[in-house]
Amino acid sequence: MKRLATLAAAIGLALPLAGTGVAHATTPPPTGAKAQWIDHTTIAWPKGLGDPTHPHRLLHDGGSFTLTPTPGGLTPAQRTQFPHLAGYDAYRVNATPDQERTALRGAVTATAGDVTTGVQTPGVLDDLYATAAAKATLGPSFRNGRPTLALWAPTARNVALELDGRTVPMRRDDASGVWSATGTRGWSGKPYRYAVTVYAPAAGGVVTNLVTDPYSTALTADSARSLVTDLADPALAPPGWRGLRKPKAVPLRDAQIQELHIRDFSSGGGSQGGYLAFTDRTSPGMRHLTALAAAGTSYVHLLPAFDFATVPERRADQATPPCDLAALPADSERQQECVRGTAARDAYNWGYDPLHYTVPEGSYASDPDGPGRTREFRRMVQGLAGAGLRTVMDVVYNHTAAAGQDDRSVLDRIVPGYYQRLMDDGSVATSTCCAGTAPEHAMMGKLVVDSVVTWAKEYKVDGFRFDLMGHHPKANILAVRKALDALTPDKDGVDGKSVILYGEGWDFGEAANDSRFVQATQKNMAGTGIATFSDRARDAVRGGGPFDADPRMQGFASGLLTDPNAAPQGTPAEQRARLLHDQDLLKVGLTGNLAGYRFTDSAGRSVRGDGVDYNGRPAGYAAAPGDALAYADAHDNETLYDALAFKLPQTTPPADRARMQVLAMATAALSQGPALSQAGTDRLRSKSLDRNSYDSGDWFNAIHWDCADGNGFGRGLPPARDNEAKWPYARPLLADPALKAGCGPVEAASGAYRDLLRIRTTEKAFGLATAEAVQAALSFPLSGPEETPGAVTMRLGDLVVVFNATPQPQDQRIAALAGTPYALHPVQASGADPAVKAAAYAPATGTFTVPARTVAVFKAG
Incomplete structure (x- = not known):
């Protein structure tokens, strides 16, 4: 209070009322x-x-x-x-x-x-200021060691700099609306905020907001102050940083990606949940990532690691559940109730609530108070590179943690009503879950581009996954691509052209159907070299949809028709028709979701990928391999193991569950184009059936690297917040000890998946560069009304791949191949899975015999 009063007096303003805003005369807002x-x-x-x-x-x-x-x-x-x-x-x-x-x-x-x-007023602000402002360097910049701090605040009546407890005036450039102040070398490392005097509609009058820098490069703990920090300072570079050698860049169409939450990854020790967990090459998690890299995984995709709003950054301030969670029954409600009691104060959140877009999150650092988090983030990137992996960041520019005069609102307290997307009545759009941003406005779009470029240059990040990318204009994402492409090793220390981009191209909310701009959605991003997640094959493989009221709805890899559960799913004939259509969706997915790929569908018709129906939309939308990213599970919705727990008959043995898990993962890994897998899925990771674990704490989210501890299944009923409607289905499953996968199934699944990765990344036919090449090399020779329900056979160059999702061995006869010698692929023939070694080929008839619940790859020659 005293510091606020001193600042107010220094710049001639009224005394503050409370918080970080100084109130002035108000008038009733319209x-x-x-x-x-x-x-x-x-x-x-x-x-x-x-x-x-x-x-x-x-x-x-x-x-x-x-x-x-x-x-x-x-x-x-x-x-x-x-x-x-x-x-x-x-x-x-x-x-x-x-x-x-x-x-x-x-x-x-x-x-x-x-x-x-x-x-x-965003439109007129862009018209009046954006041309000049777009050229400005915002945030801290340094010249000969002297810092300049610059803030875009065109509607502000005054901006002053609160630096290390004193007030410094700032100069306004009328053409750009940028306020700036240049200091001495002594400013370096000092904490600062801006005092922005501005009319704020949310306050109904003029206020002076004390806010951090939206272009911050470093922060004090809990984001209380920005720090004057030069990311080029050698003191922030760990040994070997400048000359860091990354694993060879992998084109997006060949990328095999592990999606990983930093805190989930580590279990125990001083680095628990932190950046330094990736520097210990001997830990179980790093040993596993190294093994995946050796098998063909090329990228680790980190869930949000920028500064977010909902976790106390000092470890001493982080709460832990005050219960003996391990002593409670596997189907109890008490675990989730106890975890919920500390969720707002614990160390866990996914982090999709941005506060500062271009500073590493402090709760993952051993000391969040200062720029040490920059050094530790860089050490994490080094650790991943040393394991043979490149780094992708999950970025969330589509919304902020808050808007208006909320203390967690940074952008909207500097230029009220500009950075947030407004609805027709002036309210802030919230279709993304939170206060939506407006990258269609020039300076929000600039912030996105500048932030991504900083992560690429200063942190050597190799790729970016855009959360809810469909809420961005296509032009904004293409501007990111253009800015990255301009980065060169000689000039910037990185090859920007090798940085991969992908995102969620979902089409919904106030921007849906290109109603405000041409969106960065699935169909619109085709042909850009920027991938979008494909839900088509995902749903066909898992069964049903992510929002089904009954989670037991089955699909190709969960037993539809061939291994039915107790759910009402229609007559056998109806199930057969649905399963064959799921197989059509899977085939489109295996092509890389190509719109123009032509094949015979389950009805015997010659169709293109965009002629196959997916919930009233075209299944195929890609123009080239690499436009669509395949996956069977990710952090959203139930893990693959948990989805199969709901969908497979409860009596399915653990070994068979593991086989179905591998088969489901194979549908993504063996497709054209990139594929993503949630970390731990190859080890049958469970979150105890939690479909939305963003705030469910370590208890439900931790990856259990030691299979002797189980796979996470049976840690109690998942939090009622998003799961209570499914509790009646979940209780009997969680209470069943047979569904807690032991070491045998876990190690079998992990080994079989790594074998498939080796095949995917060593056989060039899985990485075809053009739609024409895919059409020429890939076919489904047994498609049509007589195709085996539950089995898909794909021919790809000199390979034949059979996905047998049924509980029985299947013979797949391709008469045209009779007389051609085939054998089980050498990787599988000498690999980890003993069952696949029973796969056989009869050259006299061209018949491939594949064991139950198995994907087998055969190679000619």
Whole structure:
């Protein structure tokens, strides 16, 4: 309180009321913000809002501007830029740009007769400032050791720098709206915040917000202050960092990716849940990652490791559940209840709640107070590289932890109403779960690009996975690609062209169907070399969908028709038809989800991939291998083991569960294009049936590297928050000791999966570069109405792959191959799985015989 009062006096402001904002005179805000000021000439006005015969005016603190109706509404160019406003009326703003800049530094409302509404201003801010601001270097930058701090705050009345307990004035550049201050070498390492005096609609008046730097490069603990930090400082580089040699870059179409949460990875020791866990080459987790890398895994995808909002960063402040969780019954409600009691204060969260996009998360550092987290993040990247793995970061630019005047709101307290995407009434969009951002606005788009480039240059990150990428404009993601491609080893220390990009191309929410811009969705990203997750084969393999009320719905790898459970799933004929359609979806997936790939479907028709139905949409959408990323499980929804626990008959023996798990993983690993697997899945990882473990703590999330401890199954009923409706299905499963996989099934599954990785990454036919090459080399010779339900046979160059998901051995006869010599692939013939070694081939008839619940690869020659 005393420090706030001192700062207020120093810059001539009223005393603060509380928190990190200084309140000034307020006026009652209008209801909503329905008018939109889209450029310096135009207000877009909703039809039917107010009486059109009354004069329209734009009110600001210094007076008002008249608004003149524009016949015909928005221009074609404006409708293209703002498609969701195409039906609005247009009014011309009668003011000069300089007058508008002044007006935008206070409250702006619009009136028409007795109607008053707030005004959304991102469009006009971009029009007036973005061209100049886009060239600015924001955040801390250094020249000859002297730092400059720069902040984009065009609507601020004043910005001052609170540096190490004193106040420093900042200079405003009127063309760009950037405020800056240059200091001495003595500023380096000092904590700072900005005091931004700005009109905030959420507060109904002018406030002075004390905020950290959105372009921070380092932070004090719990993100209380930014630190003046030069990431090029040699003191932040661990030994060997400058000359770090990465494993050879793998093209995206060949990438085999392990998705991993940093805290899940480590179990015990001073580095528990932290960056340094990846520096111990002797730990069980690192030994396993090293073995996966030797088999062909090329990337580790880290769940969010930037600064996020929901975990106390000092270990002394982190709570632990006050219960003897291990002593409770496997189907008890008490574990989840106890974990829930400390969830808001424990050390665990997935981290999809960004606070500062370009600083490593402090809770993973041994000391979160300062730039040491930078050094430890770099040591993690080194550790992965030493194990033969490149590093991917999961980035979450589509939303922030909070908006408005919330203490966890950084961007919106600097330029209120700009960085967040607003709905037509002026409220913040929340379809992503949280306060949505607007990368379609120039400076939010710039923040995305600048942040990614920093991670690539300064942390040698080799790839980025964009959370909810469909909420980004396609143009924004392509701008990221362009900026990365400009990075060179000589100039920047990294080859940006080798950095891979992929993301969630889901199409939903306020941006759906390209309603606001051309989105970075599955169909729109085809042909860009940026991959999107494919849910088509995923659902066909697992069965049902991720949001089914009954989790027992079966699919190709979970026993549909061939090994039915007790769920009502239709007649045998209906199940057969659904299973064969699932096999069509799987075939499209095996091609890399190519839209133009032509094959014979289960009805005997010649179809293209985009002619196969997936819930009313085309199954195939990719233009080339690498456009679609295959996976059978990820951090979202139940782990593969847990999904199969729900779906396979409860009496299925553990060894057979392991075989079905490997077969499901094989459908992704042996497809064209990249594939991803959740860390631990090859070891039958369970989260005790939790479908959304983002805040379920270590108890439900930890990877159990020692199979003697089990695989995580039976650690209690999963948290009621997202799972209670499934508890009636979960209880009998969790209480069944036979579903706790022991060392035998765990090691068998892991070894068999590594064999498949070796085949995938050594046989060039799995990494074809073009759609034409896939069409020429890959076929499904037994497709059609008589195809074996539960078995898919794929011919790929000199290979034949048979996926037998049934509980019986299957003969697959390809008459055209009679007389051609085939044998089980050498990797499997000498590999970890004894069952697959019984696979056989009869050259006289061209018949491939494959054991139950087995994927077998045969090679000619």
